[in-house]
Structure formats: C-alpha cells, structure tokens
Amino acid sequence: xxxxxxxxxxxxxxxxxxxxxxxxxxxxxxxxxxxxxxxxxxxxxxxxxxxxxxxxxxxxxxxxxxxxxxxxxxxxxxxxxxx
Numbered sequence: 256x257x258x259x260x261x262x263x264x265x266x267x268x269x270x271x272x273x274x275x276x277x278x279x280x281x282x283x284x285x286x287x288x289x290x291x292x293x294x295x296x297x298x299x300x301x302x303x304x305x306x307x308x309x310x311x312x313x314x315x316x317x318x319x320x321x322x323x324x325x326x327x328x329x330x331x332x333x334x335x336x337x338x
Contacts, residue, residue, distance in 0.1 A: 258287075 263269040
C-alpha cells in the first residue's frame with residue numbers, strides 16, 4: 256500500500272484532480288479524506304488527529320510521561336486483543 260499527500264492551493268486544479276482520481280476507485284484507489292485548510296484547527300480535527308500533531312511538533316517527551324499516553328497504549332492493546 257502507498258499513500259500520497261498533496262497540498263493544492265488552486266481550487267480548480269483540486270476539483271479536476273479529484274474528478275480524475277475518482278475514475279480509479281474501481282481499480283482499488285481510495286480517497287481517505289480531504290482536509291480543507293479552514294478545518295485544520297477545528298476542535299473536531301484536534302480530537303481526531305491529536306496524536307499525529309503531537310508527534311510532528313518536535314519534543315514529545317511530555318506525552319510519553321502523561322497519563323494519556325498510558326490510556327492510549329491500553330486502548331491499542333485492547334484493540335489488538337492483547338489484553
């Protein structure tokens with residue numbers, strides 16, 4: 256599996272590209288999500304993507320020491336059936 260992340264500033268190009276990519280959906284292409292810049296820092300975006308944001312901001316040592324980290328690990332292990 257491969258992923259491709261694009262930043263497209265022109266709405267017309269974006270619409271044309273999405274139109275073209277949708278032609279490949281029957282061949283196994285899946286458009287996971289479309290992030291619009293205005294939505295980037297909404298509360299819902301933060302709730303859905305907080306782990307990724309923490310990991311990309313540099314020093315994450317506070318996260319690894321936090322209670323939230325341990326809660327996340329428990330959820331991960333439960334999801335994998337290890338607990």
